[in-house]
Amino acid sequence: MQVSGFWWLVGALLVLGGAVVFHYNRLVFNRHRVAEAASGIDVQLKRRSSLIPALVECVRQYMGYEQSTLQALVQERMRAVQLADSPLAQRAPVETLLSHQLRQLFVLVEDYPELRADSQFRELQGNISEVENHIQMARRYYNGAVRELNVLVESVPSNLVARLFAFTQAEYFTLDDPREGQSPKMEF
Numbered sequence: 390m391q392v393s394g395f396w397w398l399v400g401a402l403l404v405l406g407g408a409v410v411f412h413y414n415r416l417v418f419n420r421h422r423v424a425e426a427a428s429g430i431d432v433q434l435k436r437r438s439s440l441i442p443a444l445v446e447c448v449r450q451y452m453g454y455e456q457s458t459l460q461a462l463v464q465e466r467m468r469a470v471q472l473a474d475s476p477l478a479q480r481a482p483v484e485t486l487l488s489h490q491l492r493q494l495f496v497l498v499e500d501y502p503e504l505r506a507d508s509q510f511r512e513l514q515g516n517i518s519e520v521e522n523h524i525q526m527a528r529r530y531y532n533g534a535v536r537e538l539n540v541l542v543e544s545v546p547s548n549l550v551a552r553l554f555a556f557t558q559a560e561y562f563t564l565d566d567p568r569e570g571q572s573p574k575m576e577f
Contacts, residue, residue, distance in 0.1 A: 412541070412550040419538040423559045426531035427477050430562065433524040434469065434484055437517065441466045441491075444513045448494065451504040455497055462490040477531075478560040491517065528562050535559040 445459050452459070465487040472480045495514070504510050539558045542551040550556075 408546065409550055409553075412547040413554060416538070416541055416547060416551055416554070416556045419534065419541055420556065420559075422534040423531070423538050426527065426534040429527040430477060430524065430531055431473070433520055433527050434480075435473065437487075437520045437524065438466055438470055440513060440517055440520065444494075444510075444517065447507065447510045447513060448498065448504065451501050451507070452497065458490075458494055458497055462487075462494055465490045476560075477562055481562055488521070491521075532561050535561050 441462065445463060448455075449459060465483065468483045469480070469487050472483055498504055498510075498514075535558075538556075541547045542556050542558050
């Protein structure tokens with residue numbers, strides 16, 4: 390009888406070990422998915438930041454007396470670039486302000502028909518609109534990845550493995566104002 394009890398114990402330990410490995414691997418996979426999604430947001434935010442100087446220079450030629458709007462946009466871009474290596478949650482408010490400044494600029498552009506007709510401006514405007522859409526998609530993907538990881542960190546039995554190996558919840562990429570997540574309206 391002792392031999393069969395030994396095999397039951399070995400079998401139970403193998404099943405328990407297999408469950409720990411399974412849940413650990415799921416947690417690792419989802420942690421990497423969150424990191425990849427954050428990287429996707431970074432790429433799009435850097436792409437947007439690289440387009441802004443050309444947009445500002447193009448607009449500056451037409452909007453000489455609207456310097457305060459252009460300066461605010463440049464300042465927000467500089468803040469965003471300075472925080473490029475910061476955690477995503479810390480950068481979100483700055484990136485939100487940058488989106489807001491871009492929207493303000495495009496609203497002002499409506500009063501400048503010559504600028505709206507400029508081919509370089511139209512191309513930049515289209516590129517920024519495309520990047521804003523990509524940023525929005527990247528945010529949704531990131532938040533979905535965060536949701537999956539957080540569910541695993543909180544739910545039984547994977548939460549036991551998460552505690553054992555120090556997995557923590559990730560932060561969502563949130564906006565203070567939902568309107569700020571919308572792409573600027575682009576009219577040609």
